[in-house]
Amino acid sequence: MSAVAHEQPITGSPSQEDILLESFLSLHSPEGFRAELIEGEIIVAPPPDGDHEDYVGLLIDQVGRCSKVHMQVSGGKGLRLVSGGVCPKNHVIPDVTFAPMELRLFRGAPSWMDPDGVSMVAEVTSGKPDQDRIAKRHCYARAGIPLYLLIDREKSQVSVFSKPHRDEYTEVHLAPFGELLALPDPFGFDLDTKPFL
Template structure:
């Protein structure tokens, strides 16, 4: 593992985990995230996965009344309860106000984020549960989940609750082929017919 682990086997497990995560070297195209105390490495996505992301980005850029910045590779730093290290997530898509990414570190806080998007792949349950709660606890206003297994799109909003029970209070799910209204600041109807 790391030098700190070798010299201090009694070291703080959260510090050891975080140090190991930051020292991790992944093959080209793979991404590593720290989700609820677990290091998760995912392979490069398939074409259909990326096609769904492209469809959402294209629709928001064309139909929204205001401009947004988009990133498909932005690391987000989210609080986690207890003594565990902060969550380090890289969503499939992040929408933020124009200029929000300027001068931000590789792992930025989520206070400027307007919407995160995930498209399910091998870790569908992680997208449906763990990441959902991470984004809600972080206060991300909107979470758009394109679930290829269920062939449905879910919009989650209004994060809230108390203590360890923070979740999204708004949940709207439509099957592929049905439209989904995105609220302000997007204020547009998302078409899902081409999702796969």
């Protein structure tokens, strides 16, 4: 009688996604650089230029003065966007993240936090504008972030995407620089884009 060897499946082997995520999380970016994991690609961006930071500051100032709901703001908070395996474990750092102040969402949060409670993320285009226009937009929609605001410097326009469904936002409103753009609740005010000119 001969014994038949049964091949046992190898368990505990990390997947390519797990290896990529582990490699990403162990990165040590040079000071001022941002490393993000977006749809399976590691992106390392240099520090933003002065115009980029000016747009960010103008947006934060208006939200602080005009929003119906008092907002907590983070410029550089890492978000872990996991959405049921539809896209890889994205780790994205929006230019600006807004959440209602009453939630105190950022207090005690880890380096990479889940986006639950985030009201809006905002990006200002820079070296790779299609990352902001397409890839990040899809990741934010998949994660269910209610609003995504894009300040597109090359197109001289501001867009607000709302009503996320699967990997897309079902509504978009845009305004060329110089016009008003209505921000939905909980913000509930018209963003003045004249300062972006």
